[in-house]
Amino acid sequence: MDGKPIGLYFGLPIRIPVGEVISFKVSKEVKEKYEKLKDFIDWPAELRAFVEERIRKAERSLVIRRILEKKPREILPRGSVVAAIREDREG
8 A cells, every 4th residue: 555654543554545636827817816726626636526527428429439430230139139138028
């Protein structure tokens, strides 16, 4: 586990995970507004949640794109739909 010990818990060192840092530039105006609102907005949590959600959406889009690039026969083998319908009817 990554992290530095921050104390002891039942005689065992407690460690906190160390995260990676991502940085980016913003305009001076945005930075000033950021500073004014930092007591009201938990910026790290907000930005982390945004990035995580954006990654999930991008990953879904990539999966959909890969599926759509395949030929229909690669997705469903010949006869599989007929077999599924027959199996459903026969119960």
